[in-house]
Amino acid sequence: MIDNLRQHIINRVGKKPDNLEHVLDHFEEFSGERGQHLLVQGDVCKHVYYIAAGCIQVYIIDRQGQESTREFYVEDQWVTDIFGFQNQLPANESIKCVEACRLLRIHYDSFQLLSQQAPQFAAIYKEILEVSYNNTVYRVNALTAMNALERIRWLMENKPKIMTRLSSKLIASYLGISPETMTRLKSKL
Amino acid sequence: MIDNLRQHIINRVGKKPDNLEHVLDHFEEFSGERGQHLLVQGDVCKHVYYIAAGCIQVYIIDRQGQESTREFYVEDQWVTDIFGFQNQLPANESIKCVEACRLLRIHYDSFQLLSQQAPQFAAIYKEILEVSYNNTVYRVNALTAMNALERIRWLMENKPKIMTRLSSKLIASYLGISPETMTRLKSKL
DNA sequence: GACAGTCCTTGACAAATGTCAAGACTTTAT
DNA sequence: ATAAAGTCTTGACATTTGTCAAGGACTGTC
Numbered sequence: 001m002i003d004n005l006r007q008h009i010i011n012r013v014g015k016k017p018d019n020l021e022h023v024l025d026h027f028e029e030f031s032g033e034r035g036q037h038l039l040v041q042g043d044v045c046k047h048v049y050y051i052a053a054g055c056i057q058v059y060i061i062d063r064q065g066q067e068s069t070r071e072f073y074v075e076d077q078w079v080t081d082i083f084g085f086q087n088q089l090p091a092n093e094s095i096k097c098v099e100a101c102r103l104l105r106i107h108y109d110s111f112q113l114l115s116q117q118a119p120q121f122a123a124i125y126k127e128i129l130e131v132s133y134n135n136t137v138y139r140v141n142a143l144t145a146m147n148a149l150e151r152i153r154w155l156m157e158n159k160p161k162i163m164t165r166l167s168s169k170l171i172a173s174y175l176g177i178s179p180e181t182m183t184r185l186k187s188k189l
Numbered sequence: 190m191i192d193n194l195r196q197h198i199i200n201r202v203g204k205k206p207d208n209l210e211h212v213l214d215h216f217e218e219f220s221g222e223r224g225q226h227l228l229v230q231g232d233v234c235k236h237v238y239y240i241a242a243g244c245i246q247v248y249i250i251d252r253q254g255q256e257s258t259r260e261f262y263v264e265d266q267w268v269t270d271i272f273g274f275q276n277q278l279p280a281n282e283s284i285k286c287v288e289a290c291r292l293l294r295i296h297y298d299s300f301q302l303l304s305q306q307a308p309q310f311a312a313i314y315k316e317i318l319e320v321s322y323n324n325t326v327y328r329v330n331a332l333t334a335m336n337a338l339e340r341i342r343w344l345m346e347n348k349p350k351i352m353t354r355l356s357s358k359l360i361a362s363y364l365g366i367s368p369e370t371m372t373r374l375k376s377k378l
Numbered sequence: 379g380a381c382a383g384t385c386c387t388t389g390a391c392a393a394a395t396g397t398c399a400a401g402a403c404t405t406t407a408t
Numbered sequence: 409a410t411a412a413a414g415t416c417t418t419g420a421c422a423t424t425t426g427t428c429a430a431g432g433a434c435t436g437t438c
Contacts, residue, residue, distance in 0.1 A: 060330050068334035070326060083323035092327070129318050134272035136325040137259060141249050141282070143332040144365035145257035147426095148395070169415065176333035178396055183417055336396095337425070358385065367426055372387055374425095 032097035054101025221286035243290025
């Protein structure tokens with residue numbers, strides 16, 4: 001499992017950093033069962049998770065008690081409540097495993113330490129932050145500019161793996177539509 | 190105008206940095222008329238803008254040729270096409286002044302230089318990036334979990350100044366609803 | 379002051395989407 | 409293997425939202 005993360009870092013940095021093993025020492029293995037929460041809204045997020053295998057959902061509960069999914073994360077991606085983590089403030093979102101997950105996690109204290117000690121670690125974080133921001137910007141534009149059918153097509157083109165991997169109900173909660181509308185529109189594709 | 194930026198930086202860093210004037214030297218004054226574009230979709234963004242006065246809209250054009258607003262930025266905020274800027278890739282969004290604006294802008298080359306030379310400059314950038322990401326995350330959740338009326342209420346509570354400052358048409362394009370729906374729902378508040 | 383252009387509002391209607399309920403089907407746990 | 413729980417689909421209907429058209433209000437320009 002640690003091999004995935006090692007390779008992930010090497011790919012990003014472009015070569016094997018001198019202090020790579022030191023960085024990896026700060027991570028611990030963590031298994032998440034299907035349905036298990038990594039973070040519940042209101043709690044302070046203490047870890048950043050690297051996903052070696054599985055799929056994770058970040059969501060809120062809307063006024064009717066329904067899950068509304070902000071994002072899904074899969075293998076070779078990172079997940080945390082970034083703002084709450086960096087400022088050690090209560091989270092607005094919940095994070096849970098929608099599949100059995102094999103994870104590597106790093107604690108807040110270690111993360112801050114490495115951010116100072118290891119410039120390449122800080123650089124990777126910055127890059128991930130920029131990509132995450134960019135993805136979220138795309139998503140805002142999709143949500144404001146497209147109707148339900150267009151959003152489904154957008155998802156199929158841009159995240160086809162998510163589309164086939166997850167249940168319709170989860171996809172619907174990600175697109176901001178009801179499961180019934182999802183069913184009906186699928187026949188119009 | 191440069192005084193605004195000087196104070197902005199001092200507020201963020203917590204004290205006056207030694208190299209502050211050196212940093213400020215890399216900025217140039219720039220005036221934007223109402224309606225003037227700072228960036229057009231497809232172009233590569235060469236500057237980051239600090240807004241000393243005015244209001245700026247970041248938007249895309251949807252399938253029907255309508256503007257769909259991703260975000261508004263006002264005094265004491267920064268605006269650019271972050272991902273396109275950092276990677277010098279064509280922008281997916283357009284940026285324009287919705288009011289007459291007094292701006293300070295820094296060129297890509299200077300920005301990269303300062304990011305290396307001035308740790309505090311890099312730290313401010315990281316902080317802005319995190320706050321921007323967090324705002325966008327909030328926005329995704331509002332768009333997926335709320336209907337039109339709830340979104341209007343959300344805007345009134347969270348960005349009351351935007352609500353009163355800009356035209357209904359612009360607000361509607363920000364909320365992802367038609368101007369007519371905007372008019373009708375305002376009477377239900 | 380006249381004009382063009384834009385915005386805001388309203389009405390009538392159409393289209394999109396949500397809600398509720400029921401049954402078939404899958405998956406999960408025991 | 410069976411029961412329990414959750415998911416998917418479909419129908420009927422309600423609600424929300426969009427579209428088109430028209431008129432009044434406002435703004436900037438000549």
